[in-house]
Amino acid sequence: MLSFLNSVATGIAMPDLEHPDLSLETGFPDFSALVSHALTLLGRYNDDIRQGSFAPFQPMDAEALQSAAELGLPAGWDDLKLWDLCTQGVNANHPGYMADIPGGGLLLSALGDLLTSGVNRWPGLYPGAPGLLEIEKNLLLWMCSMFGMPEGAGGVFTSGGSLANFSAVHVARVNLLSEQTASRAVIYASDQCHHSVVKAARMAGFYDSHIVSLPTDALGRTDLQALRDQLATDVAADRVPFFMVASAGTTRTGAVDDLPAMRRLAVDYGCWLHVDAAWAGSFVMTERGRSAMAGIGEADSITIDPHKAFWTAWGSGALLVKQPATLKAAFDVDADYLPFADADELMLNPSVISPELSRNARGLQLWLPLKLAGEQAFVNCLNEKLDLAEWAAETLRPVPALSVPDWPLLGICCFALGSEADVAAANHLTQQLIDTVNEDGRVVISGAHLHGRLYARLAPLQFKTHKEHVATALALITQAVEQLTTEVATS
Amino acid sequence: MLSFLNSVATGIAMPDLEHPDLSLETGFPDFSALVSHALTLLGRYNDDIRQGSFAPFQPMDAEALQSAAELGLPAGWDDLKLWDLCTQGVNANHPGYMADIPGGGLLLSALGDLLTSGVNRWPGLYPGAPGLLEIEKNLLLWMCSMFGMPEGAGGVFTSGGSLANFSAVHVARVNLLSEQTASRAVIYASDQCHHSVVKAARMAGFYDSHIVSLPTDALGRTDLQALRDQLATDVAADRVPFFMVASAGTTRTGAVDDLPAMRRLAVDYGCWLHVDAAWAGSFVMTERGRSAMAGIGEADSITIDPHKAFWTAWGSGALLVKQPATLKAAFDVDADYLPFADADELMLNPSVISPELSRNARGLQLWLPLKLAGEQAFVNCLNEKLDLAEWAAETLRPVPALSVPDWPLLGICCFALGSEADVAAANHLTQQLIDTVNEDGRVVISGAHLHGRLYARLAPLQFKTHKEHVATALALITQAVEQLTTEVATS
Incomplete structure (x- = not known):
């Protein structure tokens, strides 16, 4: 009844249905032992990270390279060379790393990922992972409230700021432009904006001819007069002002644009105001940050990366929006094979309001440190x-x-x-x-x-x-x- | 010298630089104890998953909902209600779950995520995480080889199939269309294509007027005569055939399109051929899968999701392409604050060839089970x-x-x-x-x-x-x- 073409073709004994190969089903005791090995590695790493110095960048160890490349035959834990493969390279988690925007790496985030991936609930729609999605929703509302966004604001987790910025451009386009006006649309971004803004615009189908790079003042903030002049010029030329990006913490110097002034211009011209607060947004929890970012809650959308100054593990960004229905308009596509539990609770159904259908749940990375440390x-x-x-x-x-x-x-x-x-x-x-x-x-x-x-x-x-x-x-x-x-x- | 506005404003004692609040820096012994708690939870889950039955979907437990929502004050492990938050809802990891495309959930994937997030190396460019990127590269080459793609093929990991399909549309647009021809472009997808193809086209700036939904035959395969007629009609009407999606395993019935025939049409009309093999692609490792998907290696790009039939944890998709340089053309944006170690090794620099800059490393999820089990x-x-x-x-x-x-x-x-x-x-x-x-x-x-x-x-x-x-x-x-x-x- 059953065909065993493979066994004939390869000469390897194939399992039959009575005696399946169970080697992928590592038993729980074995898994605990492997976790102990991993903890030993992380313990050594955790000690080194506080004591070690930055060695110049070294070529990868040859044995580690070989282990990375050989994928065929089963290997033992010690053959994997995980220490070399996991810990070589620039260490942005070291306390002495004060270059660029450093990494975070709260260990509780890693614990969150162990649990999330261990239970492997599908967090695309509410029925798949209700608890993990309640956690994501509450974290998003917590961040919206922190920024002073109005009642009804919401958002969605992404893998990072680039996808959040991209999502913002796409959402604005679907909600503000038609197929007819899109070709005349203009995107305003300062010369200090993160490069992912340009990338986002290109990914959303715009061309460099749609993007205006505005000059900045001595502090690195968008030059408002240049913005005003450009808006007037564009309207006069029958172009359509459409998407304005303000930085709340530029990558180079931490400059914050004049958010209330840009908000007024955005309203005047019917533009979407997006604030890229990817790395600095979390400072809004402090008095100084709130003062620097005054007015941020009035934006149409905000990008913030928990993996930056909330110090979660890499892979955690978020897009917050004043009106979550704008996300649904941009990302929802009907499919008869997908259930959709509760259309009113958009944040509990990330696949309806974001580019992703399948995704990893991202809430525990931030929620565990926040709950346990306060x-x-x-x-x-x-x-x-x-x-x-x-x-x-x-x-x-x-x-x-x-x-x-x-x-x-x-x-x-x-x-x-x-x-x-x-x-x-x-x-x-x-x-x-x-x-x-x-x-x-x-x-x-x-x-x-x-x-x-x-x-x-x-x-x-x-x-x-x-x-x-x-x-x-x-x-x-x-x-x-x-x-x-x-x-x-x-x- | 230092301003302590916050302490005045909130009445809470603030740390000074000599005595910082160290409560985010959980010591390693405490972390080990928390991991033990997590393992106890996963152990119970792992037992239940084989013994339990599917209860009807229940509203979330009230105490768990409260725990998910209260984010202010520190809580103890037992107060978190993690069992309820992590394990309620539809369980696609249960061996009796034969609906839709089930989840995977190899525990070794979760171990990979613990390690990846624990060391928290930045895997956007090679210097940040050389070992983890070598692993990703080798897995991508292994998948390319499995599909029979030509020498020089490569790819990049995404968070899932939706982002892989989106990336394919954007890459094809940048490489095949100009700003002038884009408005006349046509995307061909059958009525059995995954809905993320339509979503991808919209995210890439196309409108539904650019998308042709082709009928399918009795098996659910793209109707080739309809495709031929449509191509001829479009060219006659001065439209530009641009992107053709073939399914290798439709979501509903597992149908595989006639890949060689579609390949010939794609070549004849200068179209990009993308194959969506998100869930079924891994069957190419078997004789029957190779026979069903004959010709797949000739595609310009292929989507495959390791979190489907390689059974890793959610959050692992991949886009494979015949020419990795097409990815760079679509996604690379210069930024003076980013290093780029080695332009020849595109797969070791995912941020140069994908939508993401910051991201979580995704290799260990698949590499650990593959290395340990073979x-x-x-x-x-x-x-x-x-x-x-x-x-x-x-x-x-x-x-x-x-x-x-x-x-x-x-x-x-x-x-x-x-x-x-x-x-x-x-x-x-x-x-x-x-x-x-x-x-x-x-x-x-x-x-x-x-x-x-x-x-x-x-x-x-x-x-x-x-x-x-x-x-x-x-x-x-x-x-x-x-x-x-x-x-x-x-x-």
Whole structure:
């Protein structure tokens, strides 16, 4: 009755229905043992992460590469070379990592992923994972409330900010444009916007001819007069102002656009106002953050990444919107093979309001740390990061050779060497400063370009980063400044 | 020096830089204890999953709902109500779940997620997570080779099939259309294509006017003559044939389109050929699957979801492409704050070739089960699923009242009650059959519409599903058929 073509063809004994191959069904005792192995690895990693230094980037170990490539035959745990495969490369989780926007990596997030994937409930529609979706919904409402969005606001988790920004463009297009007006649509984004905004526009079917890159002021904020002029020009030319992106925390310097002014322009021109608060949005939990981002709750949509300054594991972004029905209009497609439990509870049915049908549940990553440590622990930690950036700026400001601009300081302190009179020489010197600091290996800082000038950028945003780590960085910076200025003076 | 506005405003004692609040930094011993709690939960779940029955869908427990909603104050593990929050709802991981496309849920996938999130390396560019990206690359090459794609083929992991299908449309547009031709582009998809294809086209900026829904033959395969006629009509009307979607395993009945014929038409008309093999693609590891999907390796792109018939945890899809450079053309955007280690190794830099910048690494979910159990364990398990579907069909075919169409049987067995002469009555009777079988609670089957007729659909695709589970389903089906036909005869 049953055909066993494979066994004939390959010569390998095939299972029959009475005696199936059960090797994929690891028993629970074995699984516990493997989890113990994994915990040993994570324990060593957790110790190293606080003690280790940043080695220069190394080529992967040959045995680890071989293990990564050989996929055919069963291997034992020790043959997997998991230590090398999991822990090589740049470590953005180290407390001394103050470059770019550091990673998070709360261990409780990893526990959330173990549980989520272990029970493997399908979180596309409510009947598949009601509890995990209630958790996602409540986290989204909590974030909407934090931003001061109006009653009725909602949102959906994505894998990160790029997909949240993309979703925002698509949602705005479906809700504001027709097939006839789309070709004349204009998207406004400053030259300090995250590159994923341009990527998002292209993915949503727009071309670079639809995207206006606006200049920014000395702080890196959208130039409002340029925006006003451009809007007037576009309307006069029969183009359709459609999507305006404000940054609440630019990637380079942490600048926050004038959100109320942009909101007024968006309303005047019938534009969708999207605020990209991917990394800095969580600072709205603090007084200083709320003050910097005043008016953010009036936006049509907001991107925030829990995997940035809520410190969950990678893979957690969110799009918040004033009107969740706009998400349904953009993403819902009928299919007779899908149930849809309760049309009124859009946030409990992510596949109806987002690009994804199948997805991993993303709530436990943030919910477990929030529930177990409490909201105030996050507020305290965020305030500490703001204090650290302010402390760094106030410590560096008296150093004569350094220029420390009075920028927003949402957790980022920028500084530069050299004179504005010779930008090329100044940038070269500042790059040398960055390199000298990073050579030491205990901390890593990065560079940020603004209007052609290179600044060194110290971002003590990792939750594990405390005063001693910033103190190390500041000592290295002042020492490097002394060395470099002496070299310049004597050369 | 430091401002403590928050402490004044809220009356809560704020940390100072000398004494930071460390409550987010759970020590490693505590983490191990929490993992033990989680393992206890998964152990109970793992026992229940094999013993339990399908209860009707219940409203969430009130205490669990409250726990999901209260996010402010720290709670203890037992207060979290994780059992209710994680395990309520439809259980697609149960061995008796033979409805729709069942979930996977290999525990080793969950172990992969624990490790991935625990080390939290950023897998957007090679320097961030070289080992985890080597693993992703090798898995992608392994899948390309499995499908018989040419040398040089590659791909990228996504969170699921919807994003893979979307990426394919965007990649094809960027590589085949100009801003001028895009408005005249035509997308060809059969009425049996997954709904995410329509969603993908809309997200990529196309309108329903660009999408042609092609009829299907008696087996649910794209009607080739209709496709040929449509292509000719479109070219004559100055439209631009652009994107053709073939299904390798339709969602409803597992039909596989005539891939070589569609390939020839795609080449003739300069169309991109995308094959959606999201759930059935992994059967290409078996002789029967290879035979059914002959020619699939010639496609321009293929969607496959490891979280379906490779049984990883949710959140794992992949887009494979003949030419990885087409991905870069579609997704790469320059940004001075991003490094790009090695432009020649596109698969080691997912953010350059996919919609995502930040993302969770997805390789370990599949790599751990594949390495620890070996490739042959997957082949054996897939063959068992094919055998089970064939066995179900051959067992049901002699039942006089049932119509069991001779369909592809890539792991799905369909059958219907009633006469084609009165479709409405037949569909009603078949729905009664499905409901009666599901009432028992030990197994769940679903329904599938094809050309107006409702079929009951038994899909023994879950890796834990063995002969005894299908035997239970078959006994319940034959018993229900007897009961329903007796009722009809005596009514």
